[in-house]
Amino acid sequence: MPILTPRIVRLLSTVWLLGAVASFPLPGEAANIVALKGADVDVYDEALDGFKSVTSRAQVSEYDMEGDLQRGKRFLARLKSGPKPDLILAIGIWALQVVVEEIRDIPVVFAMVLNPSTVIGQEARNITGASMNVPIEQQIALLKKASPQARRIGVIYDPSKTGFLIKQAERIAPDQGVRLLPKAIASPKDSFAALDAMQGEIDALWILPDVTVLAPESVQYMLLFSFRNRIPLLGLSENQARMGALFGLSFGSGRDIGIQAGEIANEILSGRHAEEIPFTTARRLKLTVNLKTAGKLGLQIPKEILDRADVVIR
Amino acid sequence: MVLGRARRFRTKVLLSIVPMILALCVLFGGMSLYQHNQLLRREFVKRGKALASDLAASGELGVFSEDERLLNSSLRGITGEEDVAYVFMYTDAGRRLVSGGRGLTGPGSKTIAEAIGEEIRARILADRQPVMTALSSAGGESFLEFYAPIVSADVRLVEEQFFGMPTPGRGPGDDRTRVIGIARVGLSLRNIDADSSYLIKLWAILSVVFLAVGTVAAYALSRRITQPITRLTESAARMAEGQLDQTIPVTSHDEIGTLAETYNEMAKALKRTLNEREQVAGELRDLNQSLEDRIRERTSQLRELYRLGVSMQEPLPLSDRLSLILKGVHEVIGLDRIIVWLPDQEDLSFDMAAAPGFDP
Numbered sequence: 001m002p003i004l005t006p007r008i009v010r011l012l013s014t015v016w017l018l019g020a021v022a023s024f025p026l027p028g029e030a031a032n033i034v035a036l037k038g039a040d041v042d043v044y045d046e047a048l049d050g051f052k053s054v055t056s057r058a059q060v061s062e063y064d065m066e067g068d069l070q071r072g073k074r075f076l077a078r079l080k081s082g083p084k085p086d087l088i089l090a091i092g093i094w095a096l097q098v099v100v101e102e103i104r105d106i107p108v109v110f111a112m113v114l115n116p117s118t119v120i121g122q123e124a125r126n127i128t129g130a131s132m133n134v135p136i137e138q139q140i141a142l143l144k145k146a147s148p149q150a151r152r153i154g155v156i157y158d159p160s161k162t163g164f165l166i167k168q169a170e171r172i173a174p175d176q177g178v179r180l181l182p183k184a185i186a187s188p189k190d191s192f193a194a195l196d197a198m199q200g201e202i203d204a205l206w207i208l209p210d211v212t213v214l215a216p217e218s219v220q221y222m223l224l225f226s227f228r229n230r231i232p233l234l235g236l237s238e239n240q241a242r243m244g245a246l247f248g249l250s251f252g253s254g255r256d257i258g259i260q261a262g263e264i265a266n267e268i269l270s271g272r273h274a275e276e277i278p279f280t281t282a283r284r285l286k287l288t289v290n291l292k293t294a295g296k297l298g299l300q301i302p303k304e305i306l307d308r309a310d311v312v313i314r
Numbered sequence: 315m316v317l318g319r320a321r322r323f324r325t326k327v328l329l330s331i332v333p334m335i336l337a338l339c340v341l342f343g344g345m346s347l348y349q350h351n352q353l354l355r356r357e358f359v360k361r362g363k364a365l366a367s368d369l370a371a372s373g374e375l376g377v378f379s380e381d382e383r384l385l386n387s388s389l390r391g392i393t394g395e396e397d398v399a400y401v402f403m404y405t406d407a408g409r410r411l412v413s414g415g416r417g418l419t420g421p422g423s424k425t426i427a428e429a430i431g432e433e434i435r436a437r438i439l440a441d442r443q444p445v446m447t448a449l450s451s452a453g454g455e456s457f458l459e460f461y462a463p464i465v466s467a468d469v470r471l472v473e474e475q476f477f478g479m480p481t482p483g484r485g486p487g488d489d490r491t492r493v494i495g496i497a498r499v500g501l502s503l504r505n506i507d508a509d510s511s512y513l514i515k516l517w518a519i520l521s522v523v524f525l526a527v528g529t530v531a532a533y534a535l536s537r538r539i540t541q542p543i544t545r546l547t548e549s550a551a552r553m554a555e556g557q558l559d560q561t562i563p564v565t566s567h568d569e570i571g572t573l574a575e576t577y578n579e580m581a582k583a584l585k586r587t588l589n590e591r592e593q594v595a596g597e598l599r600d601l602n603q604s605l606e607d608r609i610r611e612r613t614s615q616l617r618e619l620y621r622l623g624v625s626m627q628e629p630l631p632l633s634d635r636l637s638l639i640l641k642g643v644h645e646v647i648g649l650d651r652i653i654v655w656l657p658d659q660e661d662l663s664f665d666m667a668a669a670p671g672f673d674p
Contacts, residue, residue: 192381217466
């Protein structure tokens with residue numbers, strides 16, 4: 001039996017971490033950063049790597065809460081009772097959730113979080129970070145480029161989840177020469193009727209990162225809707241593009257988001273206040289184009305888009 | 315009479331073969347019928363389960379949205395299927411969303427309960443496994459009912475669209491899928507029953523045909539066996555009556571043929587023996603005859619001699635006497651001619667006293 005079982009390794013790393021936390025950093029010394037990973041996910045590790053690659057001067061200690069919120073809370077409680085780190089990196093939604101609840105006086109940078117504003121309340125002034133969200137203008141621009149005659153973009157959303165995105169989109173849309181047709185729904189079931197109501201009213205359909213909209217049945221129905229009405233569908237991910245959405249536009253990679261978070265951390269460590277730094281959206285994007293769908297929709301995808309695409313499904 | 319007939323070989327053969335054929339027919343026919351029925355039923359059950367599961371899968375969108383159009387379109391494929399009598403879809407609470415199928419418009423439709431049984435619903439919600447029940451309606455038509463859960467996956471996090479998130483396996487609330495509805499498919503057993511009764515009929519007809527053919531074959535076989543034996547018997551009977559020149563035609567090289575051959579040999583040998591005996595008897599008879607003739611001859615000779623003796627005593631001249639004697643001698647001894655000369659006392663000459671056999 002190996003002596004270093006994962007449990008022992010975790011225990012040792014926790015002990016080491018607490019020891020590291022106990023030594024209060026003096027000015028000029030390397031900053032202490034505690035990285036709290038929400039779960040053991042490869043992309044989170046990539047993000048952490050990216051983060052470390054730009055915060056090489058800081059000492060980063062990791063903790064994995066393994067998807068268990070209680071475990072994360074216990075860890076943060078221990079952290080608060082000891083010497084405070086200079087910064088906390090929260091990787092993933094679960095890590096951000098517990099940090100939002102527990103930490104008020106330590107600057108927090110998050111990474112790999114979607115729609116962070118729905119997790120972070122207005123009163124939290126110590127939190128900023130790099131979200132996984134794709135800039136809305138880029139999404140609309142992509143749709144516009146693919147089918148220039150598109151004027152009306154339909155979108156289904158749950159106001160409590162992605163209302164803020166719709167507000168942003170409605171601001172941006174006129175600049176791009178399109179009109180947004182948002183349909184608010186309260187439960188996944190409503191998306192069918194909402195879509196049916198859009199029939200003939202829209203030139204393109206846009207899927208938001210909204211958990212109410214993303215029930216598998218709703219996604220299926222949106223794909224069906226796209227095929228039946230021969231309108232392009234902008235999906236969230238490569239997965240959705242593979243399922244039949246014309247495009248899938250997502251963040252480039254976990255490492256990119258980690259680097260963005262690291263840059264924000266560097267700014268905070270150099271004296272800027274977290275409150276002054278807005279959440280960022282993904283800087284580098286991953287575009288998947290499904291040419292099979294394009295063929296079925298009778299769309300000619302411009303070469304410019306194909307050149308830019310990271311994945312082309314033929 | 316019946317008993318006498320029952321003792322006949324042919325009857326014995328028939329009596330032993332026909333029940334055997336009958337038993338074989340019943341056993342094999344019954345066995346294959348049973349197996350066929352079992353197989354058919356198994357396949358039917360499989361098909362029903364598959365149909366219910368198919369419906370559960372295709373009805374997911376409709377049940378999720380409770381949209382009538384989607385619900386109806388998910389029914390379209392299945393209600394056209396053969397044997398599908400009726401189809402229902404319910405929400406997880408047991409509320410009926412849609413129904414269809416031929417059985418709902420037919421005469422026995424009133425007996426089909428529109429609501430889902432509470433027990434079945436609870437069972438499906440707990441096990442999430444397809445359930446099968448059998449029921450028969452008042453119209454005499456039987457149905458097999460299949461229930462399948464309509465399962466939908468919950469999305470907890472948008473992140474799952476991008477990368478796999480681990481499932482913290484804690485508590486029942488963490489199950490990612492949930493039953494959003496129940497699909498119910500009723501398959502009519504009418505076709506299967508018709509198929510079974512057709513098979514039973516076919517089996518009965520085949521049995522009768524087989525039995526008839528078997529009986530005829532057994533009869534022919536026993537005839538083939540008994541006919542040479544009958545011929546042998548008849549031949550033996552004729553031989554017993556004395557007609558020894560009987561041969562039985564040998565038509566086969568089997569045991570019966572060998573028996574006939576042996577029989578012919580035996581008849582031949584018997585005839586030879588009888589012939590020999592006949593010959594010996596003839597010879598004996600001839601011998602007897604010659605003996606008798608000799609005795610008769612001697613007796614007549616003796617009788618002559620006696621008569622001669624008697625005649626000697628009569629007072630006759632010598633020459634007559636001599637003639638008589640010589641005549642007797644002549645007759646007894648069988649000489650052709652005898653001459654007796656007697657010396658004459660007077661002139662010393664010989665006189666011929668008698669000469670039987672010479673004509674004077």
